[in-house]
Structures are given as structure tokens and as C-alpha cells.
Amino acid sequence: MSVPFMQQARVGAYVMKQKLKGNKHYPLVLMLEPLFKCNLACAGCGKIDYPKPILDKRLSVKDCLEAVDECGAPIVAIPGGEPLIHKEIGEIVAGIVARKKYVSLCTNALLLEKKLHLFKPSPFLFFSVHLDGLKDHHDKSVCQAGVYDRAISAIKAAQAKGFQVNANATIFDGHSPEDIAKFLDMTTEMGVNVSISPGFMYERAPDQESFLSRRKTKQLFREVFKHGKGKKWKLSHSTLFLDFLAGNQEYMCTPWGMPTRNVFGWQKPCYLLGEGYARTYKELIETTDWEAYGTGRYEKCANCMAHCGFEPTAALDATANPLKALAVAIRGVKTEGDFAPEIDLTHARKADYDLHEEHVAKVMKDIHSPKVAAE
Numbered sequence: 001m002s003v004p005f006m007q008q009a010r011v012g013a014y015v016m017k018q019k020l021k022g023n024k025h026y027p028l029v030l031m032l033e034p035l036f037k038c039n040l041a042c043a044g045c046g047k048i049d050y051p052k053p054i055l056d057k058r059l060s061v062k063d064c065l066e067a068v069d070e071c072g073a074p075i076v077a078i079p080g081g082e083p084l085i086h087k088e089i090g091e092i093v094a095g096i097v098a099r100k101k102y103v104s105l106c107t108n109a110l111l112l113e114k115k116l117h118l119f120k121p122s123p124f125l126f127f128s129v130h131l132d133g134l135k136d137h138h139d140k141s142v143c144q145a146g147v148y149d150r151a152i153s154a155i156k157a158a159q160a161k162g163f164q165v166n167a168n169a170t171i172f173d174g175h176s177p178e179d180i181a182k183f184l185d186m187t188t189e190m191g192v193n194v195s196i197s198p199g200f201m202y203e204r205a206p207d208q209e210s211f212l213s214r215r216k217t218k219q220l221f222r223e224v225f226k227h228g229k230g231k232k233w234k235l236s237h238s239t240l241f242l243d244f245l246a247g248n249q250e251y252m253c254t255p256w257g258m259p260t261r262n263v264f265g266w267q268k269p270c271y272l273l274g275e276g277y278a279r280t281y282k283e284l285i286e287t288t289d290w291e292a293y294g295t296g297r298y299e300k301c302a303n304c305m306a307h308c309g310f311e312p313t314a315a316l317d318a319t320a321n322p323l324k325a326l327a328v329a330i331r332g333v334k335t336e337g338d339f340a341p342e343i344d345l346t347h348a349r350k351a352d353y354d355l356h357e358e359h360v361a362k363v364m365k366d367i368h369s370p371k372v373a374a375e
Contacts, residue, residue: 003236006123007075007102014074015319025256025285027073028312031271033262034059034092038082040108042142044172044210046202048081050360053367055081057263061088065095067261070281077104077128077258079271084111090118097124104128106168108147109154116161126164128195129155133175133183141172155192166193166236172210177220181227184235193236197307198245200272203300203353214295217305218247218339225333237307239329241314245305247339249314253294253304257312259284264363269293271308273300275355296343299351 011028018026037055038048048055059067068076076096083089084107096103097120105119106128119125132141135148155165167187171180180196187194201211212220225246235242243249255270265277266284273293278284294309295301318325 003238004123010102011074011315012319015316019319025290027071027257027259028315029075029077029258029308030068030071030073031258031260031308032059032064032067032076032078033080033260034064034078034083034086034089035263036081037085038080038108039085039110040082040142040144040147043207044141044170044199044202044205046200046204049204051364054263054360054363058086058088059261059263061091061095064092064261065099067281068096068099068101071259071261073101073259075102075104077106079106082108082111084115089115093119093125097122100124104166106130108142109151110147112154113157116158116163119163121162121164123164126166126193127155127158128166128168129192130170131155131167131183131187132170132172134179134186137175137179137183141170155190159191164193166195169194169196170199171196171212171217171220172199173212173216174210175220177223177227180220180224184224184228184233185231188232188234191234193234195236195307196245198305200304200306201300202272203351204356211303212305213303214305214342217245217303221245222247222333222335226335229332229335237311238314238318238325239333240318240325241307241311243328243333244310244314246333246335248334249317250340250343251310251313251317252296252343253301253309254312254316255290255293255309256285256288257316258308264359272304272306274359275352277359292349295348296345297348299348302345302348 035058036048036050041048083105093103093105101124103125108130112127129151131151132138138148139145158165184194198212198217240249244251258271260267260271265279266281267274268276268278268284268288269290278287292298293301295304
């Protein structure tokens with residue numbers, strides 16, 4: 001695990017404060033999406049297939065900072081779309097850093113070298129560069145040749161200017177454990193921390209064949225971690241989340257742990273599923289039926305093992321059971337033996353596939369209404 005000690009301490013103190021207050025639903029990371037527009041069209045992405053008027057929408061600096069203050073999470077991740085397309089991204093990041101929140105600016109890095117001047121190195125800021133493995137695999141994943149080389153160049157340029165850099169790796173079916181291990185060797189040599197997670201099966205992603213089932217995820221990561229024995233890979237995760245990926249923890253997700261604010265509002269129930277929107281963070285927490293979502297509860301969640309849902313669960317488990325977390329940290333992730341019991345999927349409610357189209361139609365109608373056009 002390679003999370004900086006000061007960040008661990010701040011987050012730990014924040015969690016204890018929430019527990020002392022008796023709060024049940026509280027955020028660890030705010031997922032702040034200031035836009036959906038992107039300069040890539042990855043086959044596994046379900047975030048960018050909106051009509052142009054929606055892709056042209058932006059959250060203002062004021063919108064973003066109000067969301068940070070309203071939510072109160074100690075960490076802010078800025079995904080997209082591609083955040084560096086946003087003309088005010090430098091101001092947004094500066095405002096969050098000034099609040100002493102940890103900022104993870106997620107980017108495919110195509111614009112990173114050009115826009116480094118917009119940012120100042122800070123212990124509260126790191127760039128999270130989308131890097132789905134080594135060259136051939138990454139360029140295939142993003143559906144464009146040459147992106148890997150530009151990302152590596154941008155990482156080195158950012159490091160040379162004193163910025164902290166993280167690689168954000170999404171793993172799909174067909175990615176061998178040997179290649180993933182080589183990728184982690186390479187990033188370790190570069191001094192880059194890695195966030196790694198199986199891809200979520202977005203219902204609107206063009207490629208529906210490359211997502212991992214839960215069983216395949218567990219088998220794959222066990223093999224990956226076998227290759228990592230004795231190596232000091234720089235993984236930006238709790239040890240219990242890594243143990244979960246290898247099938248050793250029976251976790252339910254914590255969807256309120258990483259709430260999402262985007263151009264539509266506060267997304268219900270999580271970053272990966274858009275099943276409604278709230279006007280305020282308070283409304284999101286109080287009106288979302290949290291028990292209706294998660295593996296075994298809802299069909300769309302059946303194969304999810306993504307970090308945005310399960311890292312908060314692992315972090316909360318580590319806080320509640322520090323000796324358990326310490327034991328895993330000392331012995332390492334278990335790569336042999338039985339998997340933890342799997343969650344029963346037979347009683348999950350059926351997926352509703354009409355919600356997205358209904359919401360887009362409503363937003364488009366609002367955009368083209370005379371009142372909105374006049375504004």
C-alpha cells in the first residue's frame with residue numbers, strides 16, 4: 001500500500017469524527033465530474049454517449065467548490081469525461097487544494113503536458129493518469145494508437161516539475177496476470193502509484209464483451225498477486241481492498257462512500273450508476289434507497305467489484321477491525337485456498353434500462369425549452 005501517511009492520518013481522523021457523531025452515511029471521496037466531454041472514445045466507457053448539448057454542459061468553479069463544501073469529504077477525485085478540457089480546471093483544483101482537500105485529477109494525459117502550467121505542485125494534489133496496462137493493451141483499451149506513449153511522456157514531464165503522479169488502471173477480460181504484473185513492475189520503477197480496479201459493466205459501453213465476472217476477477221487478481229510476492233508494488237489501496245479483489249473478503253459495497261456530483265446534480269446511487277439525481281447532497285443522502293442497490297440486490301450490480309464501491313467498505317472495515325487489517329498487511333494477500341462465500345444473486349431485483357433514456361430526454365427537453373434558451 002502506498003497511500004501517504006499524512007493522508008491516511010487525516011482520513012482516519014475524519015472517519016473517527018463521523019463515528020463519534022453517530023453518522024451512518026458519510027463520504028470518503030467526492031467524485032466531482034465537471035463535464036462529460038472527452039477527447040477519447042474508449043470502447044469500455046459508459047460516460048460519454050450523450051447528445052452534444054449535454055456534452056457541452058460544464059460545472060462552474062462556483063458549482064464545484066460548493067459541492068466540495070456541501071459534501072465535506074476529505075478527498076476529491078475529478079474524473080470525467082476529460083477534466084483538462086474544462087477551461088477553468090486550474091481554478092477548480094486551486095480552490096479545492098486551498099481547502100486542504102486531497103485532489104486526484106483524473107486524466108488520459110493527452111493534454112497534460114500542455115496544461116501543467118495551470119497547476120502548482122502540492123502534497124494535496126496528484127494527477128491520476130489513465131493507464132490500462134502496457135502499450136499494446138492500453139492503446140487497444142482506449143481505441144487509439146500512440147496514447148500510451150503520450151501518457152508516459154506526460155507522467156515524466158509532471159514528475160520532473162515536482163508533481164505527484166498516480167496511474168489509474170482499469171482491468172478488463174483478456175488481460176493476462178503476467179502482463180498486469182509487468183505493468184506494475186514498470187510503474188514501480190517509474191515511481192508511480194497505481195489505483196487498480198476491474199471495469200464496471202456500463203450498460204451503454206460499446207464493448208459489452210470485455211468485462212470481468214466476479215469469479216474471473218478473483219481468479220485473475222490471485223494470479224497477479226502471486227507474481228507480486230516479494231515485490232514492493234506501489235498500490236494506492238487498503239490491504240483489505242486488495243484482499244477483496246483476490247476473493248478473500250465477503251463485502252457489500254458502500255455507495256455513499258464516494259458520492260458523485262456532475263452536470264445533472266448529485267447522482268443516485270453511485271459514480272457507476274445513474275438512476276436519478278438529487279439537487280443537494282443532503283437530499284441525495286436522505287432520499288436514496290441505499291438498500292435497493294449492491295451485489296445480490298440489483299442486477300446491474302451483479303459483477304461489480306470496482307474500487308469506488310468497495311474501497312470505502314474496506315477502509316471502514318480496517319477502521320473497525322485494525323488487527324484484521326494489520327494481519328493482512330503483514331502476511332500479504334492470500335493467493336491460495338477457498339474463496340470467501342459468494343453473494344447470492346438469485347433474489348436481485350430486475351434492472352431498469354429505461355431510466356437513462358428517460359432522464360436524457362427530460363434534460364434535452366429542458367435545454368431546448370424557451371426559458372432555458374433565453375437564459
